[in-house]
Amino acid sequence: MGGAKFCRFALFPLMLLMLLFVPTRMVAQTDYDTSVTFSALTGSPEGMSEAENFKKLFDGKKTINDFSKWCCSFYSSAYVIFEASKAGVPVGYTITTGNDNEIWGGRNPLSWKLYGNNTGSDDAWELIDEVSEDKVLKDKNYTSYDFTCKCSTSYQYFKWEISAIHSGRTLQVGEFKLKLQTCSHKKADESSALGEVMENVEPTCTEHGYTTHKCSLCNFIVKVYKDDVLKPHTLTHHALKDATCTEAGNIEYWQCSVCNKLFSDEATTKEFTDAASLVIPAKGHKFDREGNCTVCPYKDSRYALFNLEGITDVTITDNDSYPWKMLDLNADGMSNVSSYFTAESKGLMSNNYGKGHSTSEIIVKFNVVKPILFSFKYLISAKNSNYVFITLNGKLLDEIKGTEQKVYKSILNKGEYTLRLSYNIFDLVGDGNKGADRAFIYDLNTATTISDYVAELDATNTKLTFKKITSNNLESIDLSRLVIVNDEPMVKDMYDIETTNIKNIVFDESFKTYAPTSLEHFFAGCSTLETITGLEYLNTANVTNMYRMFYECNKLSSLDLSNFNTANVTNMKEMFYSCQNLSSLDLSNFNTANVTDMSGIFRYCNKLSSLKLSSLNTTKVTDMSRMFSGCHRLSSLDLSKFNTEKVTNMEEMFYSCQNLSSLDLSNFNTANVVDMAHMFYNCSALTSLDLSNFNTEKVRYMNSMFSDCSALTTIYASDEFVTTRVEFGSDMFSGCKNLKGYSDSKTDRKYANCGTDGYFTPGCAYAEFDNATLTFRYKGVKPAEAYDLNVESNNPGWEAQKGNIKKVVFDASFANARPTSCCWWFGNCFYLTEIEGIENLNTQNVTDMRDMFTCCYALTSLDVSNFNTQNVEDMTDMFLSCRKLSLLDLSNFNTERVKNMSSMFSGCSTLQTIFASDKFVTNEVFDGDGMFQGCENLKGFIDYISNSDKDNYEYANYKTGYFTKLVGKNGEKKIGAAGETLTTENLVLDDGKDFVAYEPFATKNAFYIRVIPEGSKWGTLCLPFAIDQSQETECKFYRLTGIDNDKECITLESCEEGEIPAGTPVLFKMNENEQTLNISVQNAGIVKEPVAGTNVTEPEVETASDVNLVGSFTKIGGKDNKGLDKNDYIIGKDKFWRVFDLDDGKGVGIKPMRAYIHPAYEYLARAAMLSIGKGDGTTAIDNLNAISNDANAEYYDANGRRTNGLQKGLNIVKRGSKTYKIMVK
Structure with a gap:
């Protein structure tokens, strides 16, 4: 095993020696000008x-x-x-x-x-x-x-x-x-200008003697050397000193004490000019596998981290002044990264914490004796300007910065390896360190049993195969050409792309069980890639990110994506960017229901001429900018099925689609789009654009929107195409030379209108009949077989088809139409059963609705709640003989201009309810005879009376007539009330349905029933009507008085006798053997909303104030968790639970007619769970009734004086061997 050399010790003697040498060229000069x-x-x-x-x-x-x-x-x-x-x-x-x-x-x-x-x-x-x-x-x-x-x-x-x-x-x-x-020290006659001797200096062992003189010309002091003999050196002997692990030694030498020169012998025959040649470097430690030096007592625990199975001959060399050291979880700043480590974590960390402009670096060398799987985690936590560089045999690992962790895995073959760890801090400014300001490498591990997914590069560097390998098949594999596929792989980073020429990528069947979550940049930059085979074995079921997946695959000519599972993908931004050789793409199998970003997905696909997009679900997409930008070969695009409701960005969407001659955007919803800059720029083959459905109310950018559309002759638009919010609209029509009236001086947003000075052409509204369906649309051009809308009191053009019409559809585009007459539109459509999309019928300009639905015998429901009738003058026979209608909601009808209402509802024999508001007036009506004739089941404030004179427009109101006012909703059911005092017959509140009141009203009978879950006794309640406690025998009601965080409970007091006001949230406890809460009242007033919470203003001792019990008539929380704060408490199993602690607050909610506890401040919500009614450790309010009825109980006030029973304030009650404290208010 080799030893690490600690140079910071070895160089010290050398530095001392070098300081003794002062070069002669550094001697200060005095004789210069x-x-x-x-x-x-x-x-x-x-x-x-x-x-x-x-x-x-x-x-x-x-x-x-x-x-x-x-x-x-x-x-x-x-x-x-x-x-x-x-x-x-x-x-x-x-x-x-x-x-x-x-x-x-x-x-x-x-x-x-x-x-x-x-x-x-x-x-x-x-x-x-x-x-x-x-x-x-x-x-x-x-x-x-x-x-x-x-x-x-x-x-x-x-x-x-x-x-x-x-x-x-x-x-x-x-x-x-x-x-x-600048002076020669000679006079004009060439005689010396030097004066008398000023100083006489004797020779030394290195310099001859000299005299000094002052020059009379320049006044400098000049030396004049003598021709004498140098003195001998005064030598000191330095014996041989051997080096140790950490200290340098030296060879034998002699040194002159006068001139400091060094010599190899006493005779000074050989001079050492370089002091470094005298130094014997420190030998460095020799470590065993645990890091113990075999020569001296020193131990370096870092060695044990690398001496793993399959690794030998580890050496560690420290570079610079801050070598990496053992991981210390207690070091300064480590709390910022504590979540990444466990108490057992072992590793190294950089050592230049807080040292501006510094580097911490070590080099680890080791030998691999058999194939191993080598892995470790590496982490950085620092400012963005600080970087960690980790290389293995010169290859840089994935760069990380900021606060980021990655895992490195590689299969290493036999051989020698060098691991370099370097962490650089370039600056420290502002608030100094961010995070732990360090880099880490930890959890190092090796394994000789291997089972992993890899990419193998063939010997020609042209074919890359993805597959799974095991220890059993390693013998036939060249491990040097193999890399492990990590969770977020990129093909071009797997190998040095500059030295490879990958033309073919193959996915082996064994790879199909690999399940990545991201394929971001997976094939990006593979500029030589020609084919990908076996894509069916690339498992995309868990993938959420396909950003730039095929980015700049310039030579890829075909892609079979038929087996791609894209159900979880959210990002497809620039997925096929610059795939310049693709001629067709079939995405018909794509499930894009969750995709939010499709910007640039086909950008610069220059040869793409065929696109199958019919199944693309764009419901969640917000960004379509540059989607088809630079697709020069596309000649037609049918995007009529695109849902663009959430799209905000369409910048450069069709930029430079030079061959595009047909573009269907008929169903585009642009209500939320902000950016349309360069949207159709240089679409030079387009001759017409139908934008009649475009709503540009929110658009801020329209610069160069149609610029250089040189063949464009017509742009159809509606009044919804506005530029009121546009900030950038220059060159909008620049180069559109074929637009009618075009001028080079009129190219900005001012001319984006249908007026006489604008370039737009208004769209047209029409109706089409096909297969028993009448469809209304608003487009740029009316089809040849379509019908124009009628005007004034003329019959519509589809009159002859009425006997065949079974369904009416108002297309979304029709929302931009502004008809002026609906006269006889559906009159005598005897077989009409369904009207779809009626919300797209804008009636704000309609003046005539006469006979609009006359004799629609088969129509069972009709939603006209969105009708704008402010300009309507005639409603004669409007709903005449709609025999199967049972309800009409005319709450939005404003009839202040209507003059004729005769027979408006006549013959609606099944009609039971007509909802109307105070805007339904008859002030201008001159003919309202027979308005309700034959409405035998109609009931409002009064019931219909047949064969009487009470069927005219005088009874068109909810106070004295047949109308009902819409006052709320009970679940999906509408609540109506009538009379001077708005009153409804019955209000039956369902425990699982929301109750919404639009205004206060009264009811003759109100009911509420709730079944209490088995095992529970406590609950919360908030009803829109008052509760008479004397009538409720199933339970007892309490009000919240606060939270006692010390004892982790809420405190309560019993509600005083009498009524609990409407909308007041309370708690209740079911009596023994009772499991159903059944509340009913008569002649009750209904409030619009709950009171604003019961604020605890007089808390008991040690009980927190600023706590509200908040009631609700509707469900709160649930799937989107709207309405509940993370520190609120909701009841469950007779305890209150903090929302945050229930599955992190996800999906937590309460049902209607309930309440929750809302602490005003976060510090009041310290406990994850609160018990009910447990005060100071003595008792719970559960036993209050039992105590009150105990004849043997003894009562005392707070001062210890005995009383006759429970008094207001604090009571001390002795009951047998137990003592209780009870607060009565």
Whole structure:
């Protein structure tokens, strides 16, 4: 087994030795002219910005408070040419580092040359100094380093050329200061200008002696060296020191104490110029499988994580200053990821928590001795700018970021492997760390028994086969060409796609039991893929996501998707994006009932000419943007079966469908669409568009909607096509040169109308008869055999077909029609039994409804509740002789303009109820004779009286006549009341049906029955009428007084005698042997809604206030859980349960006529379950009656004084050996 080398210990002696060497070129120069200035002439690269230009090298700013720099991108070279204010001999120069070299290491120059000339020409340079692989400049901020030059020639122009930097792609220098000796130290007569000797320096072991003199010309101090003999070295012997696991040693050497030079022997015959050559590196630990060092007592528990079955020879090397360490669940920030781990979790985590601009990295090497299944989990929890890189033998695992966990699985063959773990933090700003700010690898495992799903690449790199393998068939498989298929696979990530040329993908039958939940990007980017076979073995039953599944499969020419199960798919966005070679697609077997996103599903399928979409269910789709964008070969599309009710985005839906000449959007519902920008852009073959059913009330984007539809001559639209909310509508009709009246200056949204200045053509309303059905539609063009709608009092064109009509259908498109007359529409349709879609009949402009349903003998029901009659003037014979109608709801009828109502309901012999409101008036009626004649079963405030004068319009009201006012619903049954005081005969409330009152009313008799579940005694109740407690013997009623969280119970008090007001929620307890609650009252007032909850305002001691008992006449919660808060409590099995704790609140609800407890604040709902009536640990309210009737009980008040019985306030009751506390209010 190899050992890990801990370099941070081994380098320390080396660093000490290197500090002893100060290069001679760093000796400060004193004999140079400080008055010389420099100016940059040109340079390349110029810099990241003007503030970091090469000219900043010579501005003298190099301190923290006054700093500038040259910072630029570096690829292979950089240079700057500069001029001195006067010529001189270069004797040295100073380089100052940047302001952030400590953070962004590696930006310093590494190799460079310094040139000079006296012409300024860039092709006449003479070399002054050259540095290669510099070791002087350090990654420190604002630090200056001196360099010397051996030059005797004077220059005025200079070029500094940098050929390498330490690392990365960025060069950075703070300041460059050249030192010029501009004086020759000679007078005009060539005599010396040096003065008398100022100092006489003796020689050393490295430098000859010299004298110093002051120059009378430049005033510099100049050295004049002597020709004398150097002194011998003063040596110290350093003996051989062997290295240990963690400490470096050294070879034998001698060192001069004066000049610090190093020698191999005492005779100084060989000098060591590199101190590193003296160092014997630390040997590193030698670990066993448990991580114990076999040489020293040190233990590294990380080794045990990797020494698994089938693995040997593990070595771990720590890089940088923050090596990965053992998983510590108690470290700072770990609470953010605690849910990912268990107490038994073992693994590694990065070690640079909170260290800005840092890397935590280790390298693990190991040997696999037999085929194994290698797996582990890896997790990151950090800001998005922090990344974890994990590679195995150089291949990068799936990238993760943010807070994300993935599982890695791979089958490893025999051989050596290298696992690199690296976590980088690029910055720490704002609020600092997010999450645990770490990466983790844990739950490492190996198995030699293998059974898994894999993808196998053949030897030619062209065929990929998906199949299941086991340990039994490994011998015939090249494991190096095999990868495990994970839960969210992508073919192009399974292998290095750049080195493969996959043309064929095969799904083996053994793969059919693999059940992924996502196929997002599964085949994406397989640009060379030509065929996929065995797709019937790709199990899609659990798949919810098919986003970009076949994205850019450019060479795929056919797809057999007949066996795809798409029942659970919600996302089909860009599923076939850029499948440029597909010519046909058959999706007739697709179940798309749950799909919400179909945007770009066929985008850029350039050759697609045949699409079978008839079975697509688009009920839940919200996004159809770019759905057919770029489908150049499509010539026709029938989307009449598309349900677009929930679609909000149709941007570029048919963008550049250049060959599309037929497009059926007849059933498009665009009521919720917001974006139609570029919707039909460049559909250059379309000659007409029928958008007569388009409602654009919510659309904000229409820019370039029809732009470049150069063949378009007609756009049919209705008044529902509006631009009131459009914010972007430019170029809407640009290039539509064949539209009538087109002008290049009139292309925006202003011309999207049917007016004289608009490009739209209004649609037309018509009726078609076929196979006993009369269908009303509103389209752009009326079919040849269809009938026009009649106007005024003329009979309709389908008069001759009335004897054959059995069914009438109002198509959804007819909602855009605005007929003005319905006169005789269905009159004499003797065999008419059904009218479908009547809600699509908009009657707001109708003035004539005479004989509309006359003699519809077979019609048993008719829904005219949505009729708008505000402009109707004639209702003569409207329902005449509709013999089988038993109910008519005319609650929405406004008859303020009606002048004729004669015989309106005459002959409706089965009609029992006519609902009408105060808007049904007869103020303008001049003929209302026989209005109710023959309505023998009609009953309102009065019953119909035959052979009397009470059959005219005077009795068309609910206060004194035959009408009934709709006052509510009991389940699906409508509740009617009549009279000055609205009253109904009977109100029987069903325990399982909602009760809704539109306004208060009265009833002569009210009933409510509930069967209490076996084993339960307690319940909640809220009724719309008052309860007389004296009449109810099955139970006793209580009001809520609060929640006692300490004892996890609710507290109650008995309701005072008398009535419980209508709509008041209460609790009740059934008496012994009673299981049915049976409540009935006479002459009861019915309230519209429950009271707003009974707020506990006077709580008992230690009982929380701000608690409401909230009642409801309708069911609350249930499937959508609407109306209940997660902290509410509902009753069940004689306890109150917190909603959140009942299956996370999903599907939790209460039935009608019940109540729930609503704490006003979350802190009041601490308990998951509350007992009923248990106060302070002594008793429950269950025994209140028994205590009250006990003649032997002793009663005391709160001060201990004995009383004669229960008093208001706190009572202490002794009953035998037990003591009770009872609060009476």
